[in-house]
Amino acid sequence: MGSGITFSGFNSIDFNVVLNAIMQQESRPLTSLQSRQSALQSRVSGFGTLQTRVSTLESAAKALSTAGTATAYKATSSDALAVGVSAGSSAMAGRYDIVVNELARAQVTASASTAPDADTTVIATGGTLTLGTQTITISSSVTLKQLSDAINANADAPARASVVQSGTSSFQLVLTSKSTGAANAFTIANALTGGTGLTFTDTDADNISGDSALDNAVQATNAQALINNILVTSASNTLDAAVPGSTVTLYKKDPATTIVVDVAEDPSTLKAKLQTFISAFNDLTKFTSDQGLAAGRGDQGSIGRDPLLRQLRASLRGALGASYAATGGPYAYLAQIGVQATRAGTLELNTAAFTEATKNGAADVGKLLAGSIATPGVLASIETLLTEYTETSGILKGVQEQLTTQISRLSGQIINMQDRLAIRRTALQQEFTAADAAMSRLKNQSGALSSFGTAF
Template sequence: MATSSISGLASGLDTATIIEQLMQLEAAPQTRLKSKVTSEQSLVTTLQTLNTKVALLGSKAEALAKPSAWTPLTATSSNTAVSVTAGASAGPATLSVTVTGVARSHQLGFAQAHALTDQVTGASTSVRLDRFDGSPVDLATDGTLSGLARAINDPANATGLAASLVKVADGSYQLLVESVATGAAQDFTLTGSDGAALLGGATVRAGSDASINLGAGIVVTSTTNTFTDVLPGVTLTLGAAATTGTTSSVALTRDTSKLATSVKDLVDTVNSLLADIDAQTSYDTATKKSGALAGDSTARSLRSALLNAVYPSDGTSLASLGIQVSRTGTLTFDQSAFTQAYAADPAGVAERFSTAGDGFAARVATVAKGASNSTTGTLTAAITGRRTGIERLQDGIEAWDTRLELRRTTLQRQFTALETALGQMSSQSSWLAGQISSLPSSSS
């Protein structure tokens, strides 16, 4: 219930201002709570930013820790008509490729031209498709040229063929049918249901397999223009420009520079994160201010764990691979030393970085994931704890709102009562003065 106040009508005091000043004193604890919420929210933002950077580091380290990341190959072909791709299982190799055949579909071009509505299937409206698999199929049509094409193309008939009607003159079309797949095994015939020639017979372009000669008497064939796993993980593809006699030199070489760049990127990301932690946990003697995370054990523990990831459990050093800890507590990377070490022992270096040997990248990934995991991460737990604390503080602030409102009401009632009492006293004083002045004066 609201309580009105009479500001200084009797006392001459500015009671409204007095109440506001008293309320400011009463609200001091709430003000401190609000300030605490602001600082805690800022701290949560700082932790979230740090957590995002740690998660990014974890993703990079996890990618570099995969054994497949340590077989980087550059695949090149001297002729664009022959393309090459290398998978994870591929290794360094060179191939001399000569195309001895390209894959083609089996194709029939029928001789007679007709209007689309002409009856072309003879006495019966069905036609016979023979794929030479011992089970010819009779296709039902409406007997017209367009109906014949529709029956061949109908997915429900599953012919494996594509029929096209080629316009050779106004109102006149010839039928072209070809296998959807390529290869010598795609041959077929299309006749009347009685085996008679259809549409005056057809000119045949036989389907063929693709073949390449790799030299030394090795010939590889494929029903398509793609040769999968010619070598483990190596795929060759003949493009549209490839013809019989096309040659190409194919090379798969280790891309050491790309790998060195990936390692440097990981080291740089670690150093960037260490710099962020230092900035947030340090004390600036010039400004006399501490970082947002000064004294935060989670951030400091993370920094130590990242540096300790340089050292494997057997206590050996990565200095021979170009990675060392500097005097300032950051990492240094000697790309030349790394390149030399990898060239001398690719498998050994890979093991010292990847999950195969609990390597450096794998250890960094473990540390990063341990801090940034969305449910069990130490940074995640710190953020959750801070948020819970903020919720409690906000509950306290709301409780103070109610307490302060009651206090304001009490003060307004007290000052109103004071003004009322003073007003009554003033009235009584005036009445008494009037009574006294009305008394008769006596003479001596």
């Protein structure tokens, strides 16, 4: 609390001790303010942790809050190397026989001419090379590599260029369309001049290359597959709409082989999501319980006695224990599908009860969890409840902002009080210094008088 005072030492009073005792007494209001501020900062931290726990629980509830997410599906292929499949949130159960007659391919066209060196041989000194509707203009000497770079610098060009070494001292320009499918084929109009020259195959001699299958190393084609004997064509090997709610990817052409794709409900995914929700709920419960214990011990920084915490716990208990018979399924309560409360206030999953509830499919369990827009299920209701706490302008954000405002106000009060105490200490130092000096003078005068008396 400031520097000490150096006194004369001629009197028996230790003014530093007196000064520190006075300042300690007068600093008690400051200490009280600092303690209040520290407690508020701990509460802000506590509400921050609470928001994290609530947000985690909200995310877990959201993962089961719609019919698509609450009723998970799994897709399998009899030959995943030939046909891949993945089920989305809107998948539908079904069996699909798939025959891949053709794969979608990108056009590949190579130059008919070669250059002895890709980096030094000048193949053109002027002219143009037109790919589809994009024209590459050459105004100076270029090598095969430089021409390739010029093509790739045109973002709108329908093809990417590369240089391939096809033999000893033999380099070719290779053009590959940027996307698969017949609609993404491109033509080449070669009007380059000078240099050693660059040529492309032109089977039909119309001064346009790439418009004939024989012009190309690979002809652009669409994917063709029979799905349950219905012809499906696509510019891509990824079929997003052929199997409802699922994505099919074609990898291998084999018209003689039928690949079987099965899409079925997947209780294991639903179970894993439920376990995630239960874990998040239990983490939140433990945190609120720990805060309550801390408050019971007198911890002023705990949020255990805050009405908001009691309100949150009560709302969650109400939502978890309510009846959801209106969702239209055979289950009205979470306990009927194996989600049970423990004496400690946590949740646990009874695997046997869950397995029994999903033995005929997970759709009925999904109705209880998600419900519908008009009649939300248990986890859809909990998600809505928690969103009120976690959104940007939500309850928890508001509480933290109020506490932060109080902390800021206390900071101002603390600074003002520290300034006043510093002034008070300086004043006391000056008073004690003056008193010490006065006492020293009196002592000196007394000594002088004694000496005078002794002389006579």
